[in-house]
Amino acid sequence: MSGFSAEWLDLRESADHAARNAALRENVARAFADRDSSTIVDLACGAGSNLRGLAEYLPAQQKWLLVDHDPALLAAARARLSAWADGSEGEDTLLLAKGARRIEVAFRTADLSAGAAAALEGEIDLVTSAAFFDLVSAQWLEGFAEQIAARRLPLYAILSYSGEERWTPPHAADAQMLAAFHRHQARDKGFGPAAGPRAAGLLGQALERRGYSVEMAPSPWRLGASEAALIQALAEGSAAAVTETGEVSAQMIEDWRHARRAAAGCEIGHVDLFARAAAG
DSSP: OOOOOHHHHHHHHHHHHHHSOHHHHHHHHHHTTTOSEEEEEEETOTTSHHHHHHGGGSOSEEEEEEEESOHHHHHHHHHHHHHHSSEEEOSSSEEEEETTEEEEEEEEEOOOTTOSGGGSOSOOSEEEEESOGGGSBHHHHHHHHHHHHTTTOOEEEEEEEEEEEEEESOOTTHHHHHHHHHHHHTSBSSSSBBOGGGHHHHHHHHHHTTTEEEEEEEOOEEEOGGGHHHHHHHHHHHHHHHHHHTOSOHHHHHHHHHHHHTOSEEEEEEEEEEEEEOOO
């Protein structure tokens, strides 16, 4: 799988948390409102942002398993969670205090390219992941749906890229750059050809075929002056990806990159998904 640095994940964390669809998140919270505890598996956890964004909406007693292929990111997650918490202790397993919540966190290095089965063992109340499913293939999504449906596990999948981008002010190359970026995004990230903007829809359909009730809602990044550093990083990353395709002239890419680094704002589309097995 293509790697992401802890620094990039830090840069996007506040935008990620602000973008989460609040109504859908409240549905997740209501699903666990009558429980004292919950056990959560976070796939492709990165530096632990998903836990930090979700913990306050889950029961007071929580057990998390954070799963990622990169030991360096798991180490970053451990450090950042310890700093985020009001209190932290433990080595292999972290015991965190955050407000009224007590959170036990275990870490596992795992290659998910062959599927998530190894991460879905034992007691689980919720499977979650953020900004991950658009990187995997349609075939991987189908297999994953089968794996969680076999145990009727609920899924909260956050921030899957939807393919929609709107930059301010417009640039003549926006459409051409976006089309080339989408083709680059469809390349194999270690899971087969990436589903990209189709991911949330494909995953939702796969779960519906297996008897799940699926809710989806938009969760766009809306970035302005206060997110200038993230806007600049997005411009650089998109320009680099398009350069690799060879589909757009170097001059057009450079003009676009220069304009987009100074953009007043942008909206990057994402989709959140909450799926539960039908009662019965």
